Amino acid sequence: MRITVFGAAGAVGSRVVAEALTRGHEVTAVVRDPARFPLLPAAAYARAGDASEVEDVAALSAGQDLVISATRPAPGHEADLVTTAKALLAGVARTGVRLLLVGGAAGLTVPGTGGLTVVETPGFPPSWRPIALACNAQLEVCRAAPGVDWAYLSPPALLEPGERTGRYRLGGDELLADAAGRSAISMEDFAVALLDEAEHPRHHRARFTVGY
Numbered sequence: 595m596r597i598t599v600f601g602a603a604g605a606v607g608s609r610v611v612a613e614a615l616t617r618g619h620e621v622t623a624v625v626r627d628p629a630r631f632p633l634l635p636a637a638a639y640a641r642a643g644d645a646s647e648v649e650d651v652a653a654l655s656a657g658q659d660l661v662i663s664a665t666r667p668a669p670g671h672e673a674d675l676v677t678t679a680k681a682l683l684a685g686v687a688r689t690g691v692r693l694l695l696v697g698g699a700a701g702l703t704v705p706g707t708g709g710l711t712v713v714e715t716p717g718f719p720p721s722w723r724p725i726a727l728a729c730n731a732q733l734e735v736c737r738a739a740p741g742v743d744w745a746y747l748s749p750p751a752l753l754e755p756g757e758r759t760g761r762y763r764l765g766g767d768e769l770l771a772d773a774a775g776r777s778a779i780s781m782e783d784f785a786v787a788l789l790d791e792a793e794h795p796r797h798h799r800a801r802f803t804v805g806y
Contacts, residue, residue, distance in 0.1 A: 595659040595792065598622040598691075600645040600682075603633040605755070606696055607664035609785040611638055613758075617789060624654055646678040651685025660792050661686055664696040672728035679732045683739040692795070693744040694788060695736065698729025702748055702769040702803055712751065712769060733801060745797040747788055749779065750805035756780030762787050762804045764796075770805030779805050 597614050601607035602623035614621045615637050623638035624645070625631070631640040643650040645665050655661045663682050667674040679695065686693045700713040707715060713726040736744050750770055762783050763770055771777040779787075787804040791797060 595619045596622070596657065597792065598624060598654050598658045598661045600624045600643070600651075600654075600661070600663045601665035601696075602638070603630045604664055604666055606666075606753075606781055606784065607662075608633070609781045610662055610664055610696075610788055611635060613782075613785040613789045614792075617793070619789075622654060622658065646674065646681045648681045648684045648688075651682050652688045655686050655689045655691040658689075658691050660692050660694065662694045662696070662788065662792070667725075667728070672724040673731075675725075675728040675732045676735055679735040683736065683742050683744065686744075687739070687742050693742060694792060695732070695744060695746045696788070697733055697746045697748050697801070698726060699748050699751055699769065699803070700726030701730045701733060701767075701801075703767060704769050705771065737799075743798055745791060745795070745799075746801040747784075747791070748801055748803040749784060750777040750803065752776070752778035753781060753784060754778070756782060758782035758786065760786055762806060765803040765805065767801060768803075770803055772806050777805055 597619050599611050602611050603625045611621050611623050621638040623634045624641050624643045626644050628642045634640045643654050701711050
């Protein structure tokens with residue numbers, strides 16, 4: 595496949611690029627600042643571009659099979675998630691390319707709470723609310739966009755660098771946790787799940803989640 599990855603030098607994006615290259619895909623790795631090109635694998639096509647600019651998204655998705663966005667706003671700029679989602683959706687609408695978005699976990703319902711979402715649960719850290727609410731708004735922008743084949747991948751509660759096992763469980767709108775109540779996945783296995791969805795699409799205009 596020909597895959598464009600926005601946010602290609604970030605914590606998740608870099609792992610997505612590495613996983614895609616390992617599987618033999620042709621990867622266009624996009625960063626906003628060309629000074630970050632040395633952080634990208636030599637096997638990827640390094641390009642400068644901004645996921646919040648419709649023209650950039652359209653140009654960098656033309657002729658591709660898939661666009662993956664793994665961008666993350668700086669603290670204090672959480673609302674940029676919404677702006678970027680709108681631009682991504684408008685850009686791929688011009689080219690007809692499928693879009694996979696790395697989203698947030700805040701809107702997932704928590705088992706055993708009577709339907710509360712992660713952000714609604716008692717004890718949710720106030721400092722995380724801005725990014726949590728921005729992720730929820732990001733998903734709503736996707737749901738309101740007509741004519742685009744998108745999928746939105748929500749991580750579990752804990753997403754950290756770790757080991758690639760190639761194992762994970764799939765879910766829908768409910769937070770996944772293991773038998774011990776731990777909701778987690780490594781960034782490496784998160785990338786595996788994302789590329790599995792890229793190669794064998796199961797979710798269209800829908801949110802899904804993963805976890806151990």
